[in-house]
Amino acid sequence: MAEGSNYDYLFKVVLIGDSGVGKSFSKYTQPYQSCCPTAVLSRFTRNEFNLESKSTIGVEFATRSINVDGKTVKAQIWDTAGQERYRAITSAYYRGAVGALLVYDIAKQATYANVTRWLKELRDHADSNIVIMLVGNKSDLKHLRAVPTDEAKAFSAENGLSFIETSALDASNVESAFQTILTDIYRIVSSKSLESSTSNIEPPKASISVGPTVDNNAQQGGKCC
Amino acid sequence: MNPRSPPARPHIGLHLSRFSSTADWGEDDAWDSTSDSESPRQSTLNSSRNRPTASSTISAPKAVPRNSSSSSSSTLAFSYTHLQAPSSYPPKDSIPQEAPKNGWTIVRTSHSRNTSQSKLESGSIQKGVDLDRYARENGDTDVEGDMILGDLEPEASDLVVDAPNAPPTHTSKAKHNVASIRTDADDIVIDPLNGIKNRERQREPSPVPSKSSNLTNSRPLSENREKNEKLLRERSIRTNRRHKFVDCLSSQDVNIGELRKLAWAGIPGDLRPMAWQLLLGYLPLPTPLRATTLERKRGEYQNMVELAFARGREGLDQQIWHQIEIDVPRTRPGVRLWMHEKTQRSLERILYVWAIRHPASGYVQGINDLVTPFFQVFLSAYIDSDPEEFDTSLLPSHVLSAIEADSFWCLSRLLDGIQDNYIFAQPGIQRSVRRMAELVARIDAPLSSHLESQNVEFMQFAFRWMNCLLMREISVQNTIRMWDTYLAEGPDAFSQFHLYVCSAFLVRWSEKLRTMDFQGIIMFLQSLPTQDWGDHEIEMLLSEAFVLNSIWHNAQSHFNGR
Numbered sequence: 056m057a058e059g060s061n062y063d064y065l066f067k068v069v070l071i072g073d074s075g076v077g078k079s080f081s082k083y084t085q086p087y088q089s090c091c092p093t094a095v096l097s098r099f100t101r102n103e104f105n106l107e108s109k110s111t112i113g114v115e116f117a118t119r120s121i122n123v124d125g126k127t128v129k130a131q132i133w134d135t136a137g138q139e140r141y142r143a144i145t146s147a148y149y150r151g152a153v154g155a156l157l158v159y160d161i162a163k164q165a166t167y168a169n170v171t172r173w174l175k176e177l178r179d180h181a182d183s184n185i186v187i188m189l190v191g192n193k194s195d196l197k198h199l200r201a202v203p204t205d206e207a208k209a210f211s212a213e214n215g216l217s218f219i220e221t222s223a224l225d226a227s228n229v230e231s232a233f234q235t236i237l238t239d240i241y242r243i244v245s246s247k248s249l250e251s252s253t254s255n256i257e258p259p260k261a262s263i264s265v266g267p268t269v270d271n272n273a274q275q276g277g278k279c280c
Numbered sequence: 281m282n283p284r285s286p287p288a289r290p291h292i293g294l295h296l297s298r299f300s301s302t303a304d305w306g307e308d309d310a311w312d313s314t315s316d317s318e319s320p321r322q323s324t325l326n327s328s329r330n331r332p333t334a335s336s337t338i339s340a341p342k343a344v345p346r347n348s349s350s351s352s353s354s355t356l357a358f359s360y361t362h363l364q365a366p367s368s369y370p371p372k373d374s375i376p377q378e379a380p381k382n383g384w385t386i387v388r389t390s391h392s393r394n395t396s397q398s399k400l401e402s403g404s405i406q407k408g409v410d411l412d413r414y415a416r417e418n419g420d421t422d423v424e425g426d427m428i429l430g431d432l433e434p435e436a437s438d439l440v441v442d443a444p445n446a447p448p449t450h451t452s453k454a455k456h457n458v459a460s461i462r463t464d465a466d467d468i469v470i471d472p473l474n475g476i477k478n479r480e481r482q483r484e485p486s487p488v489p490s491k492s493s494n495l496t497n498s499r500p501l502s503e504n505r506e507k508n509e510k511l512l513r514e515r516s517i518r519t520n521r522r523h524k525f526v527d528c529l530s531s532q533d534v535n536i537g538e539l540r541k542l543a544w545a546g547i548p549g550d551l552r553p554m555a556w557q558l559l560l561g562y563l564p565l566p567t568p569l570r571a572t573t574l575e576r577k578r579g580e581y582q583n584m585v586e587l588a589f590a591r592g593r594e595g596l597d598q599q600i601w602h603q604i605e606i607d608v609p610r611t612r613p614g615v616r617l618w619m620h621e622k623t624q625r626s627l628e629r630i631l632y633v634w635a636i637r638h639p640a641s642g643y644v645q646g647i648n649d650l651v652t653p654f655f656q657v658f659l660s661a662y663i664d665s666d667p668e669e670f671d672t673s674l675l676p677s678h679v680l681s682a683i684e685a686d687s688f689w690c691l692s693r694l695l696d697g698i699q700d701n702y703i704f705a706q707p708g709i710q711r712s713v714r715r716m717a718e719l720v721a722r723i724d725a726p727l728s729s730h731l732e733s734q735n736v737e738f739m740q741f742a743f744r745w746m747n748c749l750l751m752r753e754i755s756v757q758n759t760i761r762m763w764d765t766y767l768a769e770g771p772d773a774f775s776q777f778h779l780y781v782c783s784a785f786l787v788r789w790s791e792k793l794r795t796m797d798f799q800g801i802i803m804f805l806q807s808l809p810t811q812d813w814g815d816h817e818i819e820m821l822l823s824e825a826f827v828l829n830s831i832w833h834n835a836q837s838h839f840n841g842r
Contacts, residue, residue: 074645075606108613110606110645112752113743116802131799138603140644143705144743 062120062129066240067151069181071173072158073166074137077192079111111136113144119233123241130154130237142176149181153244154188154236159207161191161220162199167207174214186243188217188236195222458674460665465675468661469682471570472554472563473529475661479550480526525551534558534565543768546761546815553661556654557686559767560693574682581685584633600635600643604628611648612756615668617656622672626684627651634692641702646748650694653751653760654687668756697771701746709746712779713738719783719832727790734798741805745782749774753785754810754818761818777829784824 070078117132133152135145149155157173159166170189177185189211191202204220211218217235221228467474525548528538539558547555557563564573589596608628612618618627630651635643656667662679663670672680700708717738721728731738744752751759762781766773786793789808793801810817 074603108610109752110610110648112646112747114740115806116740116799118799118803136645138645139599140642140702140704140706144739147739 061127063126064128064241064244066128066130066153066237066244068130068132068154068156068236068240069148069152070132070134070156070158071145071176072137072156072190073160073163073169073173074110076137076158076160076163076166078137078156078158079115079134110138113141114148119237121234121237123238126241128237128241130233146176146180149177149185152181152185154186154240155181156188156190156232156236157216158190158192159202160193161202161204161207162193162196164201167191167202170210184243186217186236186240187215188219188232188239190232191218191220193222194220194228457671460663460670461674461676461679462662462664465662465679469574469679471567471574472557472661473567473570476526476529476551476554521545522548522551525555529554529558532567536565540768540770543764545765546819547764549660552760552764553658556657556763556767557690560690561771562686562689562693574686577689578682578685581633581688582681584637585629588633588636589629596632597636601632603645604631604635604643604648607631607643607645607648612652617659617668617670617672618652620672622675622680623655626655626672626680626687630655630684630688630691633688634695638695638699640704641699644702644747646744646751647691647695647702649748649751651687651691652756653763654690654694655683656756657760658683658686658690693771694774698774701775706747708775709743710739712746712775712782713742716742716779716783716786719779719828720786722832723783723828724787724790727787727794730794731801734796734801736798736801740802742782742786745785746778749778750782750785753808754813758810758813758815758818761815762822765822776833777825780825780828780832781821784821784828788821788824 072078111134113136115134117134118130119132120127120129122128133148135141135148155177157170157177159170161167174187177187189207191204191207207220208218210216217239219228219232219235221232462468462475464475464478467478521542525542528534528542529551536558539555543555543559554563558565562577564570593601605628608624608631609619611624611627617623627648631643631648634647635641659667659670659672662675662683675683695702698708700706701712702708717728720738749759750762754762766777769777786805789804793804796804
């Protein structure tokens, strides 16, 4: 999966949220089925190295690219482990992030209740201008829904977050989560650069990502995966 | 440099006291690792001092900068694996990477699992592997699919069953039922040595002739004579090794030094459950103490379980329990054994009881992975089929309880040595990662500076290597082989020796990594192509780590930070 070695913008985005809410959907196109033995049983032939449903240890990395206004916007996504013990390690990755996807499980009230704690984490460790999107995951589990969409929507509006519900069973939803947050970030960044640059010429490479980043053009892009 | 065969480690038996005592390992209380922490370190120091060959041949660490490990690793591989005829291994690149197609993949999967598991198991054979290797080497296309399957499956099950006259027709699938539970399971519960003795009795007459004829039938004789001779030679070496192992394990008072020496180079599968328990100091070395000790330890564990769960679900530490509950179903997802209800409940109890007894760390994600090698290895003592395919509900409850308790105690022993990996801020891991970065800068400066230029931090990938002891990077079969050596190395291997293994592991990909950019590096290191790794690759890695350890462990001042 060649990501394309060229991009106009590079954004660092962190994925945060409680353990087990399905944060790692960014990495896998496969549906999460870890808690559903029968589904797993039917797929015994798969490669045991496929980590699609193992827990995330520390921080794992993924990328996504989208197009906005004819520009290639690339995201470096740092998928963090949800467990408290890892917080000391993972919070270091907030530094330089311009976006955060804060994920909860619509079927588990507790994961939604913890959203405020995660927001505090971000306030403590991340850039104050970070764009945050609240993501209600596993929306396919309608019959188990514990968090009403309206409630989460209202909460997001109050706190200046964008909001979306996703299902890893429905990959397009996941795509649109990324599309939305990256577009939001892009709009902010490009409007800022318009304001700030006297010549009104957009910088060719506007990487506002700090921390571990590809400082230049990726010499050879899609060697990964 | 004249690297010496790693298995010959004369120093290894020098610390009997730590392992021969049966009295002091009864109390595995939380934080007893603090008191323990002195002895591992001490033992390392002593052992490195007593490593004459290593330190004398490689006396000036500073003068041996190794830009690339490749040259030394190949030398080593020859010296170390000469018994296993390294020449018969094809260069890694020449191994055809089959696209995972349906059907074919299934065949490959079950086959490779069987062979790698039974590889060392009966001491006699490595035929499955050799055949496979042979096929690759010669670019044989006609050995694929059914032919390999037809040839190997009976062999593999034969190996496991270890009954010379076992009908060579059934597939291993058919055996994952009650019938695959060994008839002497009750004896094994009492003392694992019983299982080994019974098997040895069945072993005669030697199954060798039928096997070699089986092999010859599968391809033209002329092509194979040389191959066969080599196989027979290898087999006899392996049989010899096995005899030594069995003798060692059968003695009235096991010589732990001897056992370590043997175990360093890998333990035959059917001897492994007992050998691991001895190496970990869980099973007493003197035979007469075993039955009572095992009974007592298992009883102790049973009591802890009952106490912990006495007040029902509400009485549990909710935070710990919640995390365990989430992680148990995603432990080895997709592997039948770990999807079974009974196995999952066992795993839950092991993790929970350990967690509440170690409040400073509690349960940390990744510890669940560390239980799996123990559980699978101990389960393998009681059954004649592949543990990963086994339904634990078929086991008599006292057998399952024994496996569970043994896994708990052995996990505890392992974790005692690396507890600061899991306490607040995980200082053990931070330290290991830092030291690994320093070591890699010494042994592979170009790689180190490339990583730096790309802003790759060791913490970004090596954190997981330390946290899960590479279990996310290599297969469980690989891990099990690796632990043979770790356990032979001694109790601090999981923190100290592991650091060198991780460094050797990283440097192994140096050439590739140096052509990659930040994203490429991180993505590559996150899903390394180790799927086809067998014992050979692991042994290469271990021998490289051994050399690194020999060179650098006495040269602590080269590490800047501690």
